[in-house]
Amino acid sequence: MTTAGPRVAPIATPDTAPFWEATSRGELALPRCRSCLTYIFYPRSHCPSCFSRELDWTVLSGMASLHSFVIAHLPAPGFDPPYVIAIVELAEGPRMMTNIVGVEPSPESLELDMALQVVFELQGDVMVPRFRPVDEGK
Amino acid sequence: MTNADVEVIGVGMHPFGRYTESSLKDLNRVACLNALIDAGIGVRDVQAVYASNAMGGMLQGQEMIRGQSVLRDIGIERVPITNVENACASGSTALRQAILAIRAGAADVVLVAGFEKMFVDDRSRTLDALESAGDLDVISGTGLQFTAVYGMRLRRLIAAGSLTLDDLATVSVKSHANGALNPYAQYRSVVTAEEVLASRPIADPLTLLMCSSICDGAAAIVVARPGVVAHREGRPTVRVRASQAASGFTSTGEEPGLTEICAASAYEEAGLGPDDVDVAEVHDAMAPAELIAYEHLGFCKPGDAGALLSSGETSIGGRIPVNPSGGLSSRGHAVGATGLAQVSELAWQLRGEAAQRQVDQPRIALAHNNGGWLEGESAASCVHVLERIESWN
Ligand SMILES: [Zn+2]
Numbered sequence: 001m002t003t004a005g006p007r008v009a010p011i012a013t014p015d016t017a018p019f020w021e022a023t024s025r026g027e028l029a030l031p032r033c034r035s036c037l038t039y040i041f042y043p044r045s046h047c048p049s050c051f052s053r054e055l056d057w058t059v060l061s062g063m064a065s066l067h068s069f070v071i072a073h074l075p076a077p078g079f080d081p082p083y084v085i086a087i088v089e090l091a092e093g094p095r096m097m098t099n100i101v102g103v104e105p106s107p108e109s110l111e112l113d114m115a116l117q118v119v120f121e122l123q124g125d126v127m128v129p130r131f132r133p134v135d136e137g138k
Numbered sequence: 139m140t141n142a143d144v145e146v147i148g149v150g151m152h153p154f155g156r157y158t159e160s161s162l163k164d165l166n167r168v169a170c171l172n173a174l175i176d177a178g179i180g181v182r183d184v185q186a187v188y189a190s191n192a193m194g195g196m197l198q199g200q201e202m203i204r205g206q207s208v209l210r211d212i213g214i215e216r217v218p219i220t221n222v223e224n225a226c227a228s229g230s231t232a233l234r235q236a237i238l239a240i241r242a243g244a245a246d247v248v249l250v251a252g253f254e255k256m257f258v259d260d261r262s263r264t265l266d267a268l269e270s271a272g273d274l275d276v277i278s279g280t281g282l283q284f285t286a287v288y289g290m291r292l293r294r295l296i297a298a299g300s301l302t303l304d305d306l307a308t309v310s311v312k313s314h315a316n317g318a319l320n321p322y323a324q325y326r327s328v329v330t331a332e333e334v335l336a337s338r339p340i341a342d343p344l345t346l347l348m349c350s351s352i353c354d355g356a357a358a359i360v361v362a363r364p365g366v367v368a369h370r371e372g373r374p375t376v377r378v379r380a381s382q383a384a385s386g387f388t389s390t391g392e393e394p395g396l397t398e399i400c401a402a403s404a405y406e407e408a409g410l411g412p413d414d415v416d417v418a419e420v421h422d423a424m425a426p427a428e429l430i431a432y433e434h435l436g437f438c439k440p441g442d443a444g445a446l447l448s449s450g451e452t453s454i455g456g457r458i459p460v461n462p463s464g465g466l467s468s469r470g471h472a473v474g475a476t477g478l479a480q481v482s483e484l485a486w487q488l489r490g491e492a493a494q495r496q497v498d499q500p501r502i503a504l505a506h507n508n509g510g511w512l513e514g515e516s517a518a519s520c521v522h523v524l525e526r527i528e529s530w531n
Contacts, residue, residue: 010279042276048388070289071342076265076281085286085341087513095513097280107342112297128279 148177317464
């Protein structure tokens with residue numbers, strides 16, 4: 001089976017540009033509401049909890065846990081199966097859809113709630129956050 | 139009878155499957171004419187139409203006026219035609235709009251037409267269209283596929299000990315067994331649990347024989363205010379007891395899920411509870427999603443879905459048969475038509491016309507249809523409750 005076309009690269013908007021600027025520096029950042037302290041994923045112009053527009057871009061720890069995953073066996077644009085699609089829960093709270101890399105794409109090498117850390121991969125001309133298991137012994 | 143009463147007076151389908159020679163118009167024509175004939179009315183009796191299609195823009199290039207373009211083929215023109223899209227829940231969403239139009243007094247006889255053609259020259263175009271059932275600002279570039287959302291939910295339930303891989307296989311066997319009895323079904327072969335588990339992995343833990351696939355098809359429903367259309371001699375009356383919709387939200391995983399919220403509204407509107415349901419068609423884009431639906435619709439307690447399945451109570455002949463049509467996974471999932479195929483099946487069941495799939499004298503039927511996804515939760519949900527008015531004898 002062949003790969004279905006090039007990988008789609010995310011497009012930055014004025015609201016998400018700081019997110020991509022951070023990833024290009026090797027940092028994961030999200031807006032945080034100054035009123036209710038909610039971390040906001042995906043990035044947008046206002047807090048979805050209290051509608052405040054007073055947001056502070058905050059650099060996150062880059063740590064997360066594996067909420068769940070599948071091993072995808074069908075090709076998708078830019079992905080050679082098998083690859084891992086996952087929902088991770090950031091240490092700061094929000095969940096995000098991502099891919100797990102740096103590990104064999106098999107159920108045996110992944111465990112729910114395992115500790116993950118962010119890594120960045122070049123996709124098109126943007127650095128995209130993905131996650132890999134935390135290095136043992138560090 | 140109150141002003142709010144609405145009856146399902148006609149249902150019809152074009153079989154689900156692969157119909158490379160048929161256009162959207164061809165598929166829709168068969169379903170709509172079957173539904174109109176079933177209702178005993180003609181095209182001139184239709185006062186409004188809600189047209190349901192999800193992917194005709196990307197796959198056929200008909201981004202706009204899909205309803206007007208296919209319905210003129212059967213001479214339905216001039217009356218208001220409204221195009222409805224809610225991903226896999228498009229059909230039930232359109233049905234709800236038709237019910238609301240009648241309740242509002244805007245029309246007495248309304249046609250709901252659902253049609254989808256997913257087999258096109260290039261399979262990757264269909265997969266791209268399916269990917270657009272998510273918020274692309276968030277998922278683009280992750281290679282997210284339809285199956286992954288269900289696969290991730292099921293993996294957590296397996297890890298928690300609420301479900302086993304065998305449960306996933308067993309429910310798929312049940313769906314295929316029911317689909318084998320359904321002349322409208324895409325997949326009509328019986329399979330074994332061993333075959334299900336040994337089939338090609340799609341989104342581990344999901345395998346090929348658990349999943350719905352690319353599908354062409356159409357389904358149509360005629361709803362009407364009671365008494366407007368002459369009652370067909372000897373035909374049991376199917377009345378709408380509840381019609382509810384809800385949308386997805388950013389989930390923490392702690393609060394009730396979308397289906398639970400939508401079902402609670404439907405039970406409240408109907409004045410009924412899960413124990414009153416005699417037959418259900420639930421949203422199982424992957425057969426194991428049926429197990430999640432048992433819990434969310436209240437058919438069993440959290441953690442008991444596997445036990446309910448093993449008890450046989452959700453099989454045809456059980457206490458609460460689920461997906462006697464074969465469900466999305468075996469009857470097929472022609473996206474924009476799916477919600478209406480569910481209601482067609484339930485109308486046949488309530489009227490006692492489901493032939494080999496007939497469940498034992500059902501009075502209350504429930505249809506559950508979800509669509510799209512937002513970070514692990516569906517984007518849209520509809521729950522309809524239908525009632526057979528006449529007693530069985
Ligand atoms: Zn806030």
